[in-house]
Each structure stands twice: as structure tokens, then as C-alpha cells.
Amino acid sequence: MTELFGIPMPVLSGQILLGLFNGAFYALLSLGLAVIFGLLRVINFAHGALYMMGAFIAFLLGQWLGLPFWALLVVAPILVGVFAVAMEKLLLRHVYGLDPLYGLLLTFGVALVIEGMAQYMFGVAGKPFSQPQALSGVSMIGGMILPHYRVFVIVVALITCLGTWALIERTRLGAFLRAATENRPLVEAFGVNVPVLLTATYAFSALLAGFAGVMGAPVFQVSAFMGSNLIIIVFAVVVIGGMGSIGGAIASGFLLGLCEGLTKVVYPEAANIVVFAIMAVVLFFRPSGLFGKAA
């Protein structure tokens, strides 16, 4: 078979792969947003900035210390996580219990500061970042072109997402976390240190964003505003999926990436807006989102 609905198979499979690749980033970021919102009741507008930060830290460490990609993939997200600990302790802590809109505005301000500083220090032009040698190859399987790096990102993102899901839904720590989401004072009464749990949750989600940033660096150029456009799409993904479930956030991330990829094949002009259009349709028929509980 070389064609499907009049579209050549290699083009179709290429866009499916690209869609899943973009979906991997949507999933990693919307997962983080959902986890943070679940426990902290804060919409983290700074998530895109943290993603950008991961990419920039990787870029700088690669330049200064010549660290290999694999080391950067570990070190840069940890540094983003450390930054997130400071941010949670110094700023976010003060808006817990207020209207969630304040959390959104506060993190929006933080995002403006981080992005503005990155722009000030590194300029507007994107920085090149080469992908690891070991993954620069391309395979052909049955007429499908598979760039190794993209396949690697999809697989790693999927494993990370599923791992996080298992951590939250299947472990004792996750049980504390879910319990604290439902009834915080009660969990505190059982002797769980909830403030530490909140900090750890925020830092972990930020770490995921930083991790996504390092993985995105070789493909999307490293620039100050690489995160801000992404975060708006991720918001739409979150609205579509509903923030009630971790699994929903992961699934809708990959699904919408796929939709976007397929739109590029059928009607390229609409690729930028298809996620938003889907969001409008979903809101119209299912206001609480595809996987959300009715509000």
C-alpha cells in the first residue's frame, strides 16, 4: 500500500511520527500541570519558562563544560527542580488558599521575568544544539522513515509519563499525594509532612518540564520564547483533557499531537489552530473535558 485517502504513505507516516513527537512534549507538560494543579491548586503558567530553562541550562553546560547529552539529560532537569524548590518556598507558598487565579497571575509574572532575563542575556536568535551522535541516524522500516532521535524522544516520554502515572496511582507515596489532594488537614493529622510534599510535587513537575526542555533542545532551537507558545497549546490540551486525571492528561497530550500531525497532511494551513479548534468543539459538547469529572 503506497497511498491512503490519496496521501502517499511515507508522508502520512512521517507526519504521524512528527505528531507523536510533538505530542510527547504536550503530554510531559500537561502531566506536570495536572499534578501541580491537583495538589497545589495552582495553574503553573511558568511551566513553559521552566521548559525553556531546561533547554538553556543544557545549552550552557554543554558549551562551558562540554558535558555529553546524556549527562545534560540528568543534570539540567535537576537544576530546574532546585530552582522550582526555591520558587515554591519563596513565592507560591503565599498564594495557597487564595483564589486560584492569583496562582495563575503570580506564575505568569515569574514566566515573564525568566523569559525576559533569558532574552536579555542570550538575545532573541535561537541557539543551535546538536543531537547526540548515537541517535543521529535514520532507519527505514517498510517505507517509513524513522529518525532515531524522534523515536527515542517518543519512547522516553512515554516511559516517563507511565512511570509518573504508576508513581502516583500505584505507590504509597502516591497514595499520600492523592489523599492530600482530597483532604489536606486529615493527611496532616496522620503525621504526613504536607508542606514538604507540596514542595516535592512542584519540584518534580518542574523537573519533568526541564527534562522535556533538554529533549526539545536539539529539534526546536533553544530560544527565550520556545516555552511561551508551547504553554498556550498545553493549556488547550489541559482544557480538553480535563485536569481531573493524570492518565487523561497523558492521553490527550499524545492524541492532540497526533491530530496536529494529521492536520499538517490534510490541510497544512490549519495545523497551528487545530488544537484550539478541537478545544472549542469539546467545550461546546462536553464542558468538563474529555476525561474530566463534571464540575
Add this chain to the structure above:
Amino acid sequence: MQSTDLYIRPELGQGTRRLPLQALLLAAGLVALAAAPFLLYPVFVMKLLCFALFASAFNLLLGYVGLLSFGHAAFFGGAAYVTAHSVKVWGIDPVAGILLGTLAAAVMGAAMGAIAIRRQGIYFAMTTLALSQMIYFLFLRAPFTNAEDGIQNVPRGHAFGLIDLSQTLNMYGLVVAVFLIGMFAIWRVINSPYGQVLKALRENETRAVSLGYRADRYKLGAFVFSAAIAGLAGATKALVFQIATLTDVAWQMSGEVILMSLLGGVGTLAGPSVGAGLIVTIQNYFATTGFPVNVVLGLLFILCVLCFRSGIVGEIAKRARR
């Protein structure tokens, strides 16, 4: 819903006692408006007035209905495009151009509002942001907007075919008229029975619904009105600067107008104008230094949220009441 101290609740029955003070402030404001073009750079004052009206329109939603729209740039910039195109390409009267831009913003507001009001609070903010980003991409691709270049060299023309708007003072007069009409409309809506219902929805939606008010219709009406006034401000700005670009529809603009309201005082009539004045001044200052103004705006956001959530006018009103 948790605590919602985002709004300043005006105490009932104090309006009459404060009337002389308010009248005095209003008179002072009018005198300032008349004197401003001779003391300051007129284009700067016109820019300030456009943003003050824009922020006031935004504040109507956040301060009086409790809806945080993160997509108001779509109306501001969208109206600017429509006005710029209709005046430049179709050659219609500038005043008709402004009205057409306002109408276009109202139509966009109706479409966006119908979808967005289906969710509340935080979801409403994210939905409006996503929808306005969609509108941004539509304007980027639309054939008449010239993508990154925007619509440039828009002629100011003659208002009603008589008044030459290329004369700065004439243009200033039109901007002041637009500003006053817009502010009066907002003031009128807030102090009408309709406005009272909006406030009731903000305070306790369930109870208002149980009294028989159809919450969605009221919210949609307020959203469309707010979008139209934001459009009026954007349309006027397009004539002042003779240009309509993507900057005005981008999400950063939506963020700026939130900050203007927050800084000046959400839920106060004069607050957004004060905030707009400060932000426009800060932007003008930092435009010459090369330091990214977004860092300053971001720090102001953090400061406002952490330290003074009532904003400047809100804090003053609070102290005065004590």
C-alpha cells in the same frame, strides 16, 4: 469557591455621602484632560487614554463579574485591524471605521464568549487564552493583515468628512471623546440593575440562579460589552498610531491589560486607568534602555499578587474608608 478577595466590595449606601468628592475628582480629571496635550507629548497622552479605556473594559469583566479573561488582546487588536483596513483600503470615514472595528470586536466577543463561559474560574482564563491564540493565528494568515508587516500608513482622514484628524489636536479631541463615551458606558452598566445582577453573580452564582437569573446570558452580555469597549479602544489606537500589527493581538497584550487592572485596582472605576498610565510610562522609559520591559512587568505582577492585591486605587479607597 475559596476566598475571593480579588474584588473590593463597595459598601452600599455610601455613594451619596461621597458624591462631592467624586464630583471634585471628576472635574479635576476633565481639567487634566484639557491641559494634558499642552503639557505632555500628545501622542503619548492619546496612547495612555486608549490603554486606560482598554483596561477599564477588561476590569468590567474581572472586577464586576469575576471572570478573568486572558484573551482580551484579540478584541483590542482585532478591532484595530478592521478599522485600519476599512479606513485605508475601503476609504470610509474614520469615525465609521472605529464603529466598524467596535462592531467586529463585539461579534468576536460573542463567538468567544459563547464557548468560554461554559467553564469558570481558572478554566475560563485558559480557554480565553487559547481562543485568542487561535484568533492570533487567523490574523497572521488572513490575506488582508500583511502578516508580520501589519497594516501601515493608515490615513487618519476627516471625521464626518469635516474635521481634519491629521491635526494632532483634532485627533486628541476625538480620542478624549471616545474615552469619555466609553468610560461613561462602563459606569452606566456597572450602576444599572443589570450591573447589580452581574455583581450578584460574582458574589454567589448559585443563589442568583436560584432567584431566577439566567447566569449564562448575563455573563455573555457582559463579555460582549467588554469586548466591544476593548475593541473601541483598539480601533482608536489604530488611528492614533496609523498602524495595526500582530503586537496588538498577541497574548503578551492580554497579559499587560491584566497587569494594568491589577496594579491600579481591580473592581474600582478609576484603578485600571491609573494602572494603564503607570504601565505605559514604564514601557516608554524602558524602551530606551534596552533592558527587557517584560522583566519589570513580571516583577510588578509578583509584587501585586503577593503584597497589594487591591491595587493602588483599591488601597487608597480602603484607607479612606477607615
